[in-house]
Amino acid sequence: QVQLVESGGGSVQAGGSLRLSCAASGRTFSEYNMGWFRQAPGKEREFVARISVSGSSTAYGDSVKGRFTISRDNAKNTLYLQATSLKPEDTAVYYCAVLRFYVASRPENVRYWGQGTQVTVSS
Numbered sequence: 001q002v003q004l005v006e007s008g009g010g011s012v013q014a015g016g017s018l019r020l021s022c023a024a025s026g027r028t029f030s031e032y033n034m035g036w037f038r039q040a041p042g043k044e045r046e047f048v049a050r051i052s053v054s055g056s057s058t059a060y061g062d063s064v065k066g067r068f069t070i071s072r073d074n075a076k077n078t079l080y081l082q083a084t085s086l087k088p089e090d091t092a093v094y095y096c097a098v099l100r101f102y103v104a105s106r107p108e109n110v111r112y113w114g115q116g117t118q119v120t121v122s123s
Contacts, residue, residue, distance in 0.1 A: 002026040002112050004096045009117030016086050016121070022079040022096030022114055030074040033099040036081045037107060038092035038119075047105040048094070049081060057102065063089075086121045093118050 008020040035050035049060045049070035058070050069082040079096055096114035104110065
């Protein structure tokens with residue numbers, strides 16, 4: 001079992017930036033492929049980004065490619081998501097996730113979820 005706690009969400013104007021963090025505890029963080037998902041009201045949960053165990057490989061959803069950057073610090077057991085050039089359509093609850101395997105991008109392939117952090121982007 002692993003516990004995931006997100007932080008760093010908030011309200012920002014369009015064009016602004018936020019840095020989300022996810023603190024992991026309970027098991028060896030460095031053994032897990034990790035990801036970020038988001039869910040807007042009335043919409044399905046959407047893949048945002050993923051990162052491999054070592055951090056050497058990353059992948060992004062089309063809607064955030066070139067604007068968001070996922071990273072991790074295994075020494076601090078922490079996952080990050082740097083979100084820049086934010087748009088109103090980025091408004092959602094953002095979830096940190098432990099993936100069952102690296103190429104996972106569907107919610108059903110998530111092993112553990114965090115509780116989520118709200119990001120609101122105003123125009």
